[in-house]
Amino acid sequence: MPTTSPAPAEAPGGDAQPPRGEPGAAAVLGRPAAGAFVAPALLLIAAFLVFPALWTLYLGLTDYRLTGAAAVNPSFVGLDNYTQALSDPQFRNSLVVTALFVFGSAVIGQTFLGFALAWTMRDWRSPLRSVVEVLVIVAWILPGSVVAFLWIAFLDGQSGTLNALLGGVDTEWLLETPLLAVIVFNTWRGTAFSMLLYGAALSAVPPSHLETARLAGASAFQQLRDVVLPTIRGHILTSLLLISLWTFNDFTPYLLTRGGPNFRTDVLPVFIFRNAISSGQLGYGAAISTVVLGVNLVIALFYLRLLRERT
Amino acid sequence: MGGWLRLVAARVGFSAFVALAAAFFALPMLWLVFAPFDPTPTLAARPAGPTLANFRDVFQNPLVLTSLRNSVLLALYAMVLVVAAATLAAYALSRVHLPGRDLLLYVLLLFSSVVSGTAAMVPLFLLVFELGLINTYLGVTLVLTGGLLPAAIFILKDFTDTTPTSYEESARVFGASPFQILRDIVVPLVRPGMAVIAVWSIVNVWGNFLIPFILLRDPDLAPASVVTYSFYTEGGQADLRLLSAFSLLYSVPVVVMYLFVQRRYGFRFYGGIKR
Numbered sequence: 205m206p207t208t209s210p211a212p213a214e215a216p217g218g219d220a221q222p223p224r225g226e227p228g229a230a231a232v233l234g235r236p237a238a239g240a241f242v243a244p245a246l247l248l249i250a251a252f253l254v255f256p257a258l259w260t261l262y263l264g265l266t267d268y269r270l271t272g273a274a275a276v277n278p279s280f281v282g283l284d285n286y287t288q289a290l291s292d293p294q295f296r297n298s299l300v301v302t303a304l305f306v307f308g309s310a311v312i313g314q315t316f317l318g319f320a321l322a323w324t325m326r327d328w329r330s331p332l333r334s335v336v337e338v339l340v341i342v343a344w345i346l347p348g349s350v351v352a353f354l355w356i357a358f359l360d361g362q363s364g365t366l367n368a369l370l371g372g373v374d375t376e377w378l379l380e381t382p383l384l385a386v387i388v389f390n391t392w393r394g395t396a397f398s399m400l401l402y403g404a405a406l407s408a409v410p411p412s413h414l415e416t417a418r419l420a421g422a423s424a425f426q427q428l429r430d431v432v433l434p435t436i437r438g439h440i441l442t443s444l445l446l447i448s449l450w451t452f453n454d455f456t457p458y459l460l461t462r463g464g465p466n467f468r469t470d471v472l473p474v475f476i477f478r479n480a481i482s483s484g485q486l487g488y489g490a491a492i493s494t495v496v497l498g499v500n501l502v503i504a505l506f507y508l509r510l511l512r513e514r515t
Numbered sequence: 516m517g518g519w520l521r522l523v524a525a526r527v528g529f530s531a532f533v534a535l536a537a538a539f540f541a542l543p544m545l546w547l548v549f550a551p552f553d554p555t556p557t558l559a560a561r562p563a564g565p566t567l568a569n570f571r572d573v574f575q576n577p578l579v580l581t582s583l584r585n586s587v588l589l590a591l592y593a594m595v596l597v598v599a600a601a602t603l604a605a606y607a608l609s610r611v612h613l614p615g616r617d618l619l620l621y622v623l624l625l626f627s628s629v630v631s632g633t634a635a636m637v638p639l640f641l642l643v644f645e646l647g648l649i650n651t652y653l654g655v656t657l658v659l660t661g662g663l664l665p666a667a668i669f670i671l672k673d674f675t676d677t678t679p680t681s682y683e684e685s686a687r688v689f690g691a692s693p694f695q696i697l698r699d700i701v702v703p704l705v706r707p708g709m710a711v712i713a714v715w716s717i718v719n720v721w722g723n724f725l726i727p728f729i730l731l732r733d734p735d736l737a738p739a740s741v742v743t744y745s746f747y748t749e750g751g752q753a754d755l756r757l758l759s760a761f762s763l764l765y766s767v768p769v770v771v772m773y774l775f776v777q778r779r780y781g782f783r784f785y786g787g788i789k790r
Contacts, residue, residue, distance in 0.1 A: 228678045233610045237693035241607035245600040245664050252661025257630045339540040345773045347722040349743040358543040363559040365542055391671035453631035455725045473633035480637045490637040502627040
């Protein structure tokens with residue numbers, strides 16, 4: 205779940221400024237003791253984060269299977285898994301579905317709705333504002349398997365709330381427009397992060413700049429375009445990169461549609477799960493995972509560069 | 516006159532947008548508000564009852580109680596491990612300039628954002644399988660901890676960096692061991708940071724579906740996230756009385772914990788991993 209999403213607000217390193225208290229630090233904690241203190245965390249991270257990532261690269265080059273002969277004695281198959289993927293229509297379908305899912309729910313849905321909420325409510329002094337904010341945030345922190353069912357109920361054709369509001373139509377949204385349904389669902393689920401980030405960014409825009417623009421006769425739209433957006437450009441990029449990364453790796457669509465119907469919501473995480481864990485083609489699944497890791501790496505490197513530039 | 520009209524139009528537009536947005540976020544949640552108290556819940560969100568009979572049923576269902584207990588256990592194991600390992604590491608990293616520390620932190624951050632549970636599900640599954648830890652909480656705990664630790668260290672290091680070292684230096688002069696210093700001087704000072712990490716770990720593990728779904732095959736071991744899912748996908752018609760009341764019970768703790776942290780420590784920006 206997305207509550208969940210920490211990493212430092214400040215740049216992690218590179219330009220080594222000595223932290224406070226460093227000169228006397230050697231007296232406080234010797235290097236052997238420091239090494240012993242760091243060891244448990246590093247071992248856990250090495251074994252359960254770094255090693256799996258590297259192992260994926262290797263597994264993707266084998267025909268490892270969950271059962272059968274290739275489970276006992278997997279052999280090295282080079283790039284076969286990758287050529288298989290390129291000619292696999294389901295993989296190409298999954299790429300398109302994933303791109304639409306990320307673009308629709310993260311780039312368009314969450315970013316626009318999150319910004320619109322933060323912008324329209326920025327000067328609103330009313331208890332209702334907290335009500336709206338809490339609603340958005342609760343959608344974000346409820347457990348994934350619960351919200352998935354809430355949406356199955358909400359979109360149900362027979363007795364779902366949506367159809368009742370639309371005046372008794374009986375569209376089965378999850379069967380007829382599954383990808384759109386999942387995109388709207390993920391927008392609902394994740395807008396809180398953008399809203400909170402943009403809220404914080406907007407409160408940092410100097411009021412005097414806005415005042416000047418207003419006195420010069422700028423409309424709200426002009427203020428937004430000429431004063432606000434340039435100031436918070438870094439925040440917009442941060443938010444876009446992070447939510448794209450999260451959405452790209454999101455497994456929650458599985459809880460709503462299991463990739464169906466007819467693979468129309470088969471995002472890459474679900475594709476990997478189906479091929480690797482359900483069908484037991486671990487090598488093939490690992491090759492697709494490598495592709496996901498590669499995309500993640502590109503996004504994360506952009507993000508880290510951004511963090512370093514900002515500080 | 517035109518200015519006045521425009522003001523009214525802006526006001527109406529604002530109210531309409533906020534009302535629509537509030538409705539968009541509230542409507543799907545209505546079912547969770549009404550159905551648990553409805554004697555005969557359907558998929559429709561409508562007020563009825565109220566009755567507490569559904570909750571009585573939930574508490575008489577052994578599978579449900581076990582799954583909640585399993586969630587509590589998993590969350591506690593991971594929380595203890597994350598807080599302990601992260602506190603030790605954050606303290607050491609903030610006090611001693613180990614060679615390559617900044618690069619190390621940079622690479623850890625990179626890994627924690629790149630290696631998601633979905634991208635690494637194959638090797639994680641195989642690793643736990645090879646270690647013989649499928650169907651054990653140790654396997655799930657270790658995998659979750661590995662993913663949570665880098666971010667936890669980062670957040671905690673923010674706290675340890677800002678605590679003064681003068682007490683530690685005097686304690687050192689009087690012959691206290693590094694561990695005594697950590698336990699008696701540093702921990703009391705960074706306790707708010709540890710509380711944030713603790714709640715954050717619990718909330719994460721509490722909601723996590725994929726890792727226990729893959730690593731635990733025995734239904735008796737499944738935590739609430741997986742049991743909720745199996746309630747509405749397996750065995751034909753979902754028992755909505757059970758499902759609704761259980762979903763509410765399962766959801767309340769994370770909402771309460773989140774609001775507690777929010778109120779106590781405010782919202783701070785940490786972007787980064789999500790597994």
